[in-house]
Every structure is written in C-alpha cells, then in structure tokens.
Amino acid sequence: MGSLADGTGNNYEFTLNALDPEEFRRQGHRIIDFLADYYRDIEKYPVRSQVEPGYLHKLLPDSAPNHPEPIQTILQDVETHIIPGITHWQSPNYFAYFPSSGSIAGFLGEMLSTGFNVVGFNWLSSPAATELETIVMDWLGKMLKLPNCFLFSGNGGGVLQGTTCEAILCTLIASRDRMLNKIGWENIGKLVVYGSDQTHCALQKGARIAGIHPNNFRPVSTSRLTAFGLSPDSLRSAILADLEARLVPLFLCATIGTTSSTAVDPIGPLCDVAKEFGIWVHVDAAYAGSACICPEYRHFMDGVENANSFSLNAHKWFFTTLDCCCLWVKDPSALIKALSTNPDYLRNNATETNTVVDYKDWQITLSRRFRAMKLWLVLRSYGVTNLRNFLRTHVKMAKHFEGLVIMDKRFEIVVPTTFAMVCFRLLPPPVTVHANELNQRFLESMNSSGRVYMTHAEVGGVYMIRFAVGATLTEERHVIAAWKVAQEHAGIVLTTC
C-alpha cells in the first residue's frame, strides 16, 4: 500500500506489488490447474474455432479498465470468450498445417525463461542464456549428425531464432553483404535468389525485405517427375540464364520437407551446382529436420556438408513450444559482419576480449529471450531415444492413415507419405464436379464439424488435403476416428455433388 502525488494535486492509492512471491505462487498454481484442465478437456472443443469475424469485439469492452480485476474474473473470460475463438493446435484431433507440438518439458522451460525474464542480447547480459544456447545447439547438431563444421566445436555454430523466416533472412543478409562487399553495393539490383516453386513463402518475403529486386527471385519449377523436389539441372539452367543476363547468382534455399507435400530437394547434388557458382546454400528443414535425428531419415540430409547453413523448427515437430527455430552456420563471421552493432552503451570487457558469443550479432533483433532453456528441458526430459520414438510413432500413425485411405476406392493418395503427413483427396465420381472443388467442399465439411482440423495445398494443379500427424496428444485412436470423420463427410459430399 502506498500513496503518491502526480504533481497535479491528486493523490493515488495503490495496493499491488506486481511481483510479490506469495501472490505469484497463488496465482501461478491457479493457472497451472486451469491449463491442466484445458488439456484434460481439450477434446470437447471444436478443433477449428467456429466463431465469426468480429465475435470478440462484441464481447469485450472498448477500453482498458481503470481498476484491477481479479484473476478469477479474467480466467472466466478466457473460458467463455477466448477459448471458443481458439483453434486448438494442441488437440489430439488437430491435423492441420504442420504441428505446433507442445510438451510438458517445453512448457516448463518456457516458464523458467519467462520467470527469469532476462534479455540475453550479449554474453554479459546473462551469461547462462548464451552459454546454454551454444551447448544445446551443439547437442542437437550432434543428434542430427551435422558435420562438425556447423558446430561450435568445429568453428561453426548454432543460434536460436524465432522462426525460419528469420533464419532465412539472416543467412540471406550474410550472403548478400559478403557479395556486395566484393562487387559493390551499387550492384544490389543484380543479385538473384533461388528456390523451387515449392519453397516456403518465407524465401520470397525474405528476399524482398533484403532489398533483392522483385524480378530477381527465381522459384524454379518442379513437377511430379521429381516428386516436387528441385532438380539440379533446372537450377543450373536458371543460373546460366541469369549469368547470361549479367546478373549475380547469390543464394539458394533448398528444402527438406516442403510445406505443401513434404517434398525433399536433393541436398548433395544441389550443393554441387551451387558450389560451382559460389552460391550460399541454406537448407530449410523446418518441418522434417526433426525426423533426421532418426538414423533411418538421416540420409535426407546427405550432402549438407557442402551447404552454408541449416535450420529446423523445434516448435513444429520437436516438442518445444513456439517459437524456437534452430539455425546452424558454418561461418558465423559472415552473419556477424552483416548483423553486428556496437553502440557504446553495450561496450563491455567480455565482448572486447573476443572470448564470448554475443548473439545479438547473429540475428535481426537486439533483445532476445532465453529460448535455450526450453530446448534443454525437452532434450533432457525425454532423451534422444524417446524423442526418436515419438517421431516414429507419428510416422507410424500417418502410415496407418495412408493405408486406410488406400483401401477406400473413393480416395487417392496424391503423393506418397515420407514423414508424418498424408496428402490425399477424394476422387470425383464420373461426369460431376471438378475434383478440386469437390475436395474443397469435402475439407470444409469436415472442418465445420469441429471433430477434426485438416488443411489443404495445391501441387501441380491438384487440390489435396494434408493430414499432418504430430500433435503431442494424438494417439492411434484419434487417427482412426479422423478417418471415420473423413469417410462420413465423403459420403455426405458425394451424395450432394
């Protein structure tokens, strides 16, 4: 309790210590119970939120309250106003986009880092945040059998970014500046960035942000012939045409597990082409990189020793809550040269002795959260063996679903299942609607039921449904139930088309 004058003659009473340990304890326990109940009851909510645009404006006041409201009132509002507007990514019946696989360990790690609330921009600002990050990045790099040149122990190194968008942007900037320092900044308009037409939209956006001329973004065409992987020959042709036009090939983003269909670009052969022309290769394994900790999937990374950088999202399919993108680079100095800042107010002895990592120089932003904590908890709480088995369980469930699809002649598998995502569609009966329209209606019919959530992609002109297994709570029975939902709604859609 205190009172305070504001200089205008008013006195204010206030009664709160906003970080009182015992109040923290009381309210913290309450939220834990709230969330535990949420996970227990999660199947009772429609997976995809069924609200209409603007629903929440009708429920909440137009301005912030003047006076404090108790946590129980707020939690009541979360229950009645927020939860209906949430799409339940943690639901076992969630099969949309890619998973956002939470876990107890990931959650606890996030709580610890939020509790400490340190701002680890450089080593000095919280040494443990930096050092733990270098350690877990080497741990995870070893689990992936990343060549030693990507690890701190081999003069490379890893950093936790928020998302793959940032990983791509940072490496693109590093490659851009390295090139422009050679050929002059006036040539920025000549730089060319390559990917496939299946590469994540983060590449095009990153190139745009980095000032690459919009005409110099090359999404090289793929086709069913290469299972939508980027062909090294097509890449070479694109590069040669650009050289012919006096442009400067700069950067290639190759993908292990594309968003639309989990296609895999052939890393080794692409790196060989890129090397010939001095192009920086970033390997985006946002989704499927996790699976590469299993020996039976590691071959998808073959050739990575010739890439410049590699990233995966631990928040997708690695039980680490959003956001946590793991980026490794062979040459940290390229990142640092492009992204470092040295204002006087951050000068310190540790930095000046060059014995520490200052992660602010490895990323877009200055401030950064203590993300290593949650990854460390995930790795320790589950251990390598269990983590591999979690991923294998998801793959096994996806294969089970694929088998069920194959057995029903009304459906087809559009591309074979490589990881834990099944791409399938409903076949149109003869002489009726177009297959793409039919599948749009089929998907919307399923999602509107609230019993499952799946999303779509269009590859090679084919609209297909993506069934991505990976929510942590998903068990075999949920996959079987999802298949029943699919069969039911196929029946409804087919009889009305």
Added chain:
Amino acid sequence: MGSLADGTGNNYEFTLNALDPEEFRRQGHRIIDFLADYYRDIEKYPVRSQVEPGYLHKLLPDSAPNHPEPIQTILQDVETHIIPGITHWQSPNYFAYFPSSGSIAGFLGEMLSTGFNVVGFNWLSSPAATELETIVMDWLGKMLKLPNCFLFSGNGGGVLQGTTCEAILCTLIASRDRMLNKIGWENIGKLVVYGSDQTHCALQKGARIAGIHPNNFRPVSTSRLTAFGLSPDSLRSAILADLEARLVPLFLCATIGTTSSTAVDPIGPLCDVAKEFGIWVHVDAAYAGSACICPEYRHFMDGVENANSFSLNAHKWFFTTLDCCCLWVKDPSALIKALSTNPDYLRNNATETNTVVDYKDWQITLSRRFRAMKLWLVLRSYGVTNLRNFLRTHVKMAKHFEGLVIMDKRFEIVVPTTFAMVCFRLLPPPVTVHANELNQRFLESMNSSGRVYMTHAEVGGVYMIRFAVGATLTEERHVIAAWKVAQEHAGIVLTTC
C-alpha cells in the same frame, strides 16, 4: 507405454505421454514453487552474474542424454549451474540498461499463451489471438491518447512485434516499397534514412537489412544545447544536402527517451520538416512511451498525429514479459503491401472476404505467438490507474536518487532526470585520472560487488553511469541501499586513483 519397430529390426520401449494433463499439473506446480522461491530469495544472488566465459561448458555434458532425466534433477542443475550464470534482471537491485519489468499478470499471460501454443499467423489459425490483439492495441492506444487514425477504430491499427528492431524494420520496409514503387527499384541505392546520433542502433541495423546503402544512413549530430534531442533545423540541413546530391530522403526515426540518456526528440517540429519532404516518420518510444499513459508525460508525444508510426516496448517498462513491442501505424496497407504473402496453403474464406486482419502481413515472420494474452492480463490485472502509479513510483524513486547524488559534492548529474533514469558520474579530484576512466573503474567496482547492477553510456564525450529504476520488485529501500553502494565504492575508487 508402447513399443515400436524402426524398420531396422530394433524394438524401442517408451513410456511417456509428453502432454499428459496430470503429469503437466504435477510438474507445473513444482515449477511455480521453484519460481516463487526464486523471487523470494532473489536478493541473495549477485545482481550481475560473476561467472567467467566458458563456465557452463565445464559443468554440462558434451551431448544430450539418451534417456529421460527427472524434473528434480534438472531443477537442481538450474539452481547450481544456471542461476549463477544469470544476471538477475528481476532483482530489486537491478538498475542496468533499461528494465525488463516482469509481473505476475505478464507471467500468467505468457503461461496461457504458451499453454494454448497456437500459431496465429492469420485470423483463421486462431481467431481469438488476432482479435484480442486488435482490441488490446486499441485499448493501449487510447490510454496513450494516440490519435484515432492510429487505431483500428480510425482505420489505422496496432500489432504486437517482438522488439523495436522489428517495428523499425517493418515500417522502414513499408516506406521503402511505397517509394520504390513510385521511383523504381533501380533507385534503391538513393534512399536515405535519418535519425540522430542518439537513435538506437536498431535503426542503422534495420536500414542495412533493408538494403539501404551504408553511406545513406544519416545519424544527425546532437549536442548538450538541445539536451541531445534532434534539432529540426539540423534535420532539414541534412535533407537539403541529400537532395542536392540527388538522393531520396525516405525515413526518419525520432525517439522519445533515448537509450543513452532518455533524451526526447521534438516530435511535432520534426514531423513538420518530414512532411514537407514526404518522409515517413517512425516514433520510437521503446522505453519512455509507457510513461505517456500518465497525463503529465503525454506532451512528449505532441505532434504524433503527423507521424506515420509509433512504437513502445511493453516488455521494458510496462510489466509485460519479454518480448512485446507495440507498433501502431496510420496506414496498415503500406505494411501489408510490403509484407504480405499469399501461398496457396494459407488460402481461406475469411481472408478472401477481406473482413479480417491477417497479422502475418504486418510483420517479418509468418509464425507468431499469442502475445496479446499477456498484455491483456497486465491491463486488466492492474488497471490504468495502478499502471500509471507504478510508473510514477519509479520516477519518484529515480528523483530521490537524483537528489541524493546532487547532495554529494563528489558527484554530478550529467543530464537532468526526465523519466526514471538518472545519468550521473563521479567527479575526478584535481590533477588525477581522466573522469571517464575513473567512472569506468567506479562502475566496475560497484558491479563486481554483486550488490547492484548499473550500466554506462557515453554522451557528448562524457562517460556516465545510468541508474535506471523500473525492476518491479524495487522499493525505496533498494534505491537508498544502491546509493550507499555508490558512496562506498566512490570512496574506494577515489582513494586508489
């Protein structure tokens, strides 16, 4: 419990459900107690970590464990290995950099959003995440008396970014693309970006990332005459010189509360100059914007109606855990035109009807956390009146410290205290060391004691010590104790110089 074949003839046993609600409850409660105890005992730790570079590598194994480790083992390691390496930003004796002011409400909000773990890239992916963000951004905008044109209710709008670096980069990209669409992308090398020599390093870095020619970044000089604020006349001269050189003035970042000395640029007059030349003005109120919810500070924002964008960091001095930067723009379409992506796999009806906000098009990254939750909890749990009073308490404590400094003739105040940061230094006795060196030693002496943590800045050639009040646990007694530490160490340093 389950077992699984990996296709190589091996069988694996595993026993974990990584999101089991009852296990979540048990472990969650344990962490709450751990953190409550941490806050209770926080004063026993040295504020600035006293570890040496590389300390953690010596304590942790070289690779991730193969098998699970129990949470109590991990927490034991947090206690013995991590906490000594943490700089305690939540300590009441923390006065360094700017505050990272946690609160119970901010923590609870972060827990909820981590628990739901939704990925709110567009409206559909979790409508509540988007809608709550639009609502709280209007709430906070009204608290700041931002002109209606910055609010959704006035066809502007707000978005939660991670940090000011992202806010600056996004608005810079928006202004860049708007300009290049007029004058052609081949002219990117002509664009000029303005700030003062006190502007945060995020501006120079953002300009670099955006592909602005390194020679075209203009840190306009300031001096003690304008209290280190940017003079509109100096800005105009710089612009005219650039026009003379056939360059294209693009973007100005004006600051309310600079990092070095909390200087305030005169927003209104600067906007008048910028308007004349069609320059985008971003107002960076990362630190001091929070104070502008108090009527007595609102005048620092006067003229903001002529700016294009405005941001403040709720994670600095607004009780919301890292990261949470609030950005408002008058013309969201400028952001959206520059930053939108429309891959087929995100196509949906809500987006196509144009009735919803898709925040992925307002920021660098696609994936985004449900940050609005924590800001909503902070606003509701404390209410506007208390929030103002919290800030006033910090200012009052800073003024108290300033008064103590003034009374001791061995010290001087370098620039008058405007918000809750005091800039002071030790005066050197005649004919001894240089004042800057003396104050470096003085600061290091205090920080090595572990009893307080303060940092420095150099303004106009003067090395000064920044005493930033704002840690949530700080009370008057901590400020008085910090002053005693300063006096003690002044005595030590002065007798040995």
